Amino acid sequence: MDFPALRCNTNAPAELPARAVATFWFAAMVAVAVLPLYASQTLIGPLATGLHLGAWTTLVTALTLFGYAVGLVGLVPLVDRWPNRALIAATLIAQIVCLAGAAAASAAAVFLAASFAVGVTASVVQMLVPAAASLAPAASRGKVVGNVMSGLMLGILLSRPIASVVGGAFGWRAFYAGDALLLAGVTLVVVPRLPDVRPVGTPPYRDLLTSMGRLVAQEPVLRRRALYQGLLMAGFNTFWSSVAIVLTRAPLHLGSTAVALFALAGGGSVFIAPLAGRAGDKGWTARATTLAHFIVLGAALVAAFSLVPGMPRMASIGLLAAAAFFIDGGVIADQALGRRAINLLSPESRGRVNGLYTGLFFLGSAVGATIAGPAFAHWGWPGVCTATLAFFAAAAVLHARENSHGA
Incomplete structure (x- = not known):
């Protein structure tokens, strides 16, 4: 068509x-x-x-x-x-x-x-x-x-x-x-x-939608990058959908203004995207993706240990803020690398490829947000961090297995 x-x-x-x-x-x-x-x-x-x-x-x-x-x-x-x-x-x-x-x-x-x-x-x-x-x-x-x-x-x-x-x-x-x-x-x-x-x-609208399905089937780079980012966004939203509750409850007891300031912890992600894109331009896509995945894994571990019994209140807040910064940064870096990779695919379908990539990884976002509530209700913060780690680890393992593709 x-x-x-x-x-x-x-x-x-x-x-x-x-x-x-x-x-x-x-x-x-x-x-x-x-x-x-x-x-x-x-x-x-x-x-x-x-x-x-x-x-x-x-x-x-x-x-x-x-x-x-x-x-x-x-x-x-x-x-x-x-x-x-x-x-x-x-x-x-x-x-x-x-x-x-x-x-x-x-x-x-x-x-x-x-x-x-x-x-x-x-x-x-x-x-x-x-x-x-x-x-x-x-x-x-x-x-x-x-x-x-x-x-x-x-x-x-x-x-x-x-x-x-x-x-x-x-x-x-x-x-x-x-x-x-x-x-x-x-x-x-x-x-x-x-x-x-x-x-x-x-x-016909049907032909537009059908062509998008063919793009997913024909472009392995699109499938891989959407899967990596979808898993990372699932972990991202599992974390962010629950951390606001943790911040307002014992032992942290932060007010709405403090929670708002905490949410700015991910501000560094605005500057990380162009750095990741530059790394991709230099041929470092696979290595930079691996680094981004290790960063979010480490950040999730920091978040898990931020509320261990006996941890001073300010130390817990500082560790959570650091975890938020590196989770945001790692996820944004992977996304920037993914966008660069998919935009090197067929130029005539670039718009639909970008729409597919974003749509597919936002499904991961929705999955993470859905899981966060039950995880926190049944297992508390440890359950949230375990789910976050599981999503990040899945992305890292999949990329390690497919590293030979360079994407």
Whole structure:
């Protein structure tokens, strides 16, 4: 099946200052749109109380991430079929409505359904990145994409502390309502700046989905890298979905502001991604991947020993913060190496390959978030750390067995 080229109905490329302003707004849009994906991890307490979810409060994060994966695989391919500006605008409006629905929900089932829908529509970020790239000439396209992707990473990084501060001060509903208002404001600015990219021809939706299945079957590098990252994201979310509970309970007793500051421990991941990408460019993909896997394994062990009986309170907090930093850093490094590897595959299907890669590893995210609640309820922090270690170890073992592939 041959898929159509894209026709961009924009005029001459924007001048540099205008393009820089547009890139800033695209990055801001991506950051705001991605905020709800992980926010519920630090709203666990208020959500459990307000909606009576009990130990299954972490299902909120799981459903949001499952929804995001569904959107990546089922919604993002429509950019090859529908006018991009209209599709992006409609998806943004839908996300605003879903966020408002989550804020207004009075029943657990309604809120969980809204959380899933928020995840589906948050996949709009994977439509915005190539749209931003089309505004730039080829010589600076990588820089523009990198800047917009930094908005994605910043949104993920800030989602937990922002949710913690807003939720602590005004309640969990205020976070979802505030994000809806913020997204509406940024949408009004960004949508008029979107390039009017229109597919030449309209391939059947079924053919788009079928082609993605063939890509998974035909590209072993895509399968391997998605599996590594999916396992790492499962461990990542098992850790982050539970650590907020640990921080607020005995013996640590941290307040919402302190939990928000703790969530910034992963800030170094913003700088690790380009370093990992550079390592891949130098031909060190396999070694750098092995290092990333050893880092997260070590960090999970540190987390496990951070709450041993007799450990001073501040030492426990410091060890948990160090574990969070290195877990975030190792996972982001593996993801950067994976994105580089898959982007060396067939250029004509790069968009679908990226959507598949992200969608598949976000399924791992949802699995980790789902496991975290029962693991903590039945076995406490040791159970959470054991599950986290198991996911990380599986990724490391699989990569060690396939190291000869160099990916």
